[in-house]
Amino acid sequence: MSAPGQRVRWHPVRDAQELAQQACERVLRSAEAAIAARGIFSIVLAGGGTPRACYERLRAARTDWSRWRIWFGDERCLPPGHRERNSRMAGGAWLDHVPLGSAAVHTIAAERGAVVAAGAYAEELSRVDEFDCVLLGLGEDGHTASLFPGDDWGVTPGSPDALAVHSAPKPPPERISMSAARLSRARCVLFLVAGQSKRRAVSGWHAGEQLPAAAIAPQAGVDVLVEAALLQPGASD
Numbered sequence: 336m337s338a339p340g341q342r343v344r345w346h347p348v349r350d351a352q353e354l355a356q357q358a359c360e361r362v363l364r365s366a367e368a369a370i371a372a373r374g375i376f377s378i379v380l381a382g383g384g385t386p387r388a389c390y391e392r393l394r395a396a397r398t399d400w401s402r403w404r405i406w407f408g409d410e411r412c413l414p415p416g417h418r419e420r421n422s423r424m425a426g427g428a429w430l431d432h433v434p435l436g437s438a439a440v441h442t443i444a445a446e447r448g449a450v451v452a453a454g455a456y457a458e459e460l461s462r463v464d465e466f467d468c469v470l471l472g473l474g475e476d477g478h479t480a481s482l483f484p485g486d487d488w489g490v491t492p493g494s495p496d497a498l499a500v501h502s503a504p505k506p507p508p509e510r511i512s513m514s515a516a517r518l519s520r521a522r523c524v525l526f527l528v529a530g531q532s533k534r535r536a537v538s539g540w541h542a543g544e545q546l547p548a549a550a551i552a553p554q555a556g557v558d559v560l561v562e563a564a565l566l567q568p569g570a571s572d
């Protein structure tokens with residue numbers, strides 16, 4: 336079961352390494368289909384630590400990198416190049432090592448501050464139709480991207496494509512996030528979920544709680560690669 340309006344396909348995996356391998360294979364299948372159909376593959380990257388192993392695998396992929404367009408689901412308001420920025424993590428693990436065109440990577444200018452950067456990113460996003468693939472993580476409280484419980488997640492169709500976040504419980508407090516509505520405009524949405532600390536969020540999501548992750552509702556539904564142990568009833572955190 337999951338929240339009304341969201342179709343979820345749960346895919347248990349043995350461990351974080353299998354999760355990374357399956358995520359990498361899914362991304363490459365999505366890329367191959369998009370490039371064959373439309374000549375371009377637009378992907379939204381997840382931040383945090385879980386996707387790193389997937390990004391490292393993508394570094395070795397045999398694909399036409401000139402057809403890839405990279406977006407970020409969210410960014411932390413830190414100086415450019417700061418090691419805690421989501422774009423820095425993706426760059427170090429993958430993007431800096433493959434021949435993407437400089438115009439292919441759409442970083443969020445988070446150093447300009449949440450409000451200005453969200454407005455600028457929303458302007459860029461207004462020129463982009465449906466994403467081919469959106470990667471997302473899951474926080475311990477059920478957050479995804481930088482959509483946190485208690486905030487406005489931008490669920491309605493008229494919501495801005497990018498939101499300024501000012502009081503994120505996960506540091507830093509100032510962030511920019513794509514809205515739930517924008518993240519839902521995708522042919523494929525893939526969550527990557529690993530780590531014992533996510534158990535409570537996974538069980539709440541599975542039980543249909545109104546969490547930010549449950550607000551991502553693309554027409555095709557969402558796929559969740561999740562460590563199998565997190566789906567087993569066990570001691571609550």
Ligand code: 6PG
Nearest residue numbers: 382383384385472473474479480
């Ligand atoms: C961030 C991410 C955030 C992340 C989750 C899971 O800025 O940290 O956007 O949504 O995906 O918090 O993080 P981990 O993968 O590190 O557990």
